[in-house]
Amino acid sequence: MSQIKLRGIHKRYGDCISNADVNLDVRKGTIQGILGENGAGKSTAMKILYGLIEPDGGEIWIDGVERKLKSPHDAKALGIGMLHQHFMLSEAQNVIENIVLGQEPTHPALAFLPLALRALKLGDARSRLDMLMREHGLPVDLDARISDLSVGARQRVEILRLLYIDARILILDEPTAVLTPQEVGRFFIQLRALADQGKTILIVTHKLKELMAITDSITIFRAGKTITTVDTKDTDADQLAMLMIGSRLETVKNRHDVTRSAELALEIEELELNKTAPRRCTLNLRRGEILGIAGVEGNGQHELVEALRHPSEFLKHHKVKVLKFMDQDVRHWKTAQMVETGLGCIPADRHEEGLLLARNAVQNFILGHQNQNSFRAGPFIRWSAVRRATEEGMASCAVVPKKLDLELSRFSGGNQQKLIFAREIHHRPKLLIAFHPTRGVDIGAINLIHKKLLELRAEGLAILLISSELDEILALSDRIAVLENFAIAKTFDGGACDETALGLAMTGAQEGGQHGL
């Protein structure tokens, strides 16, 4: 018997149908994958199962009983836990407070009081979390404020929280989007152990490799409907791609056949990314070159991006010898100047730094580019031009639904990401920082983005590609630099490098190597 059964779930928003007909059967103790294009309705279905969204109709059966889930409170009472695609962490609170939220440990002496009035006893949670962190290799500082954490660390916090709460049914909406392969590996071992203990797990991911590695069966979503469920052992990545997008998947690869110009787009010498680090960061980037930055998050990726986006701000507190962008000394430059000179940036966390969720697509499309001449007529914004640009951008990057006036929060995660990408390349930047550029994007759209990156590179764009996806770095980069402890530890030629070598360099297992670039 299935532990979770969804029948004919549907949900629409105005004329936008999110879920048309979702049917799902998940057996107890199994791991079921959910696969589908961006906007296919996966997150919506998962949120319905968690009580965050009320469906327009359909039935939800759990343990053989039909349930009405009015809020996550009801879902929690049934033992359902969820990890959201977009983190649900309160920035002003620290890690441990976020983790225990909803399942707070309290002093036993106060047990006679209602829960709300009891004192927290975080010590208990702390020792359990220390154990979980050690066991699963998910280090986070429990006392750090969320706002000080990198995206990777935030993802680890979300996972820790899921392991901490006592859920029988785990819903994971893209839990691995920014984890490194090693972290994913350890996480999956854990998931399997949980399933073996009898927990039921639903996992949404765009990574076919992961689906093949961890799931027992896979359900395919297309345009709001569940079209089929296949057993993982009877399928392969090609077939999954066929089912999902209806065509075979070609692979996009850097053929290393473009001759790079000698002109430098970016020159960094001895940039201090962290005050306590022993070494400084030196690297340069030519026009028409893709430089992949590999490395475990927290080794200086965020600082590097900050330094390039807001040089004057960043350099108030950090030292540098040379910082040149398009042959100009930019040490005193402000963000706007960088953008006007041709800096584009796809930020690591789209909600934190990339978008205004309560604004529509057009307003988001001008964000950061409001000074572009094509968007202005004297002191006024030419909204007609912005609208046209937005339309073009959405079309060229396959953003759906193609509604210019829809609030950004109403686009699916992958489509939000594609919109940022479209915006940042629209003005033909000279240097593009691509930080997790394909986070949460479906395989078809990843190909599209990769193809565009390679095209732009052929036209002379310099790209700084920072990603936790080694595959992505290996497929696209002309050169690969490993960032370790706030400095470049090693560099590889893009054509002459494979995952093992890179993985080794990243974990610091390999000694020596060239330093700096």
Place this chain on the structure above:
Amino acid sequence: MDSVLDIILSSIRMATPLWFAAMGGLLAERSGVVNLALEGLMLIGAFTGAAVAYNMGSPVIGFIAAGAAGALLAILFGFFTLTLKGDQVVIGMGINLLSAGLTPFLNKYFFHVTSSTPSLSIDQRFVYGPTLFAFGLIVSVSFWLRRSVSGLWVRVAGEHPTALASAGIRVKRVRWAAVIFSGVFAGFGGATMSTMLASAFSRQMTAGAGFMAIAALILGRWAPLPTALGCFLFGLTDSIQIRLQGQLTGADSAWLLQLIQLGPYIVTLFVLAGAIRSSSTPKALGEN
């Protein structure tokens, strides 16, 4: 000549109603609800406190009744803001107007005058009880906010309500509780004015104290102890102002007197203008 100690003691007295109101405001705002109704909540508390103390002959009962009256008015505020999801700023101001009109009306109804309640005798008044209570309240709020389960809920409700909801906790209930307690505390603040600082309720007697409490809250970055310190600063200005007033008697110093009376308001303005750095503002403040 007044000793420094005298000034400090009188500042503490003047700050007491602000402490109550500010702790009430803190509760509401940390849970994500902008509470500009503090002024009106204090006013109804001031009236109820004096009226009940007079009728029952006990300031303690008056004080408790004032808390209840504040709670009732806060429920009205909560109904419009939380249940009907109206604009919190507009409704807060509406509650203030309602209270400003309601108090003289009730006064007329019970005591046949609109200006003030009958004056309280010495045993119907407080000497320093509310001040001690306020000390206790500040310490408890500070401790509660950081160390208790509901304190955590309130903090997250004001920062990331979806995260709270997603953890299985009903945001609306948390906010309702916070708003009601905010009414209770503001009511206490009002009663402090009419039964400790003065010996009767008089029309518009709060005179902006609710807004000063909000200013102190902003100055104190929504944290209990710094907020209490902010209130003390206003109390200090107020008591210095009163002292200076007492020393100026000549007719030609009338304008100076008025200027001095403006003191606390000017300090409020400067504090607000100088202290606005929005970094620690509860992020979801004012959202529905």
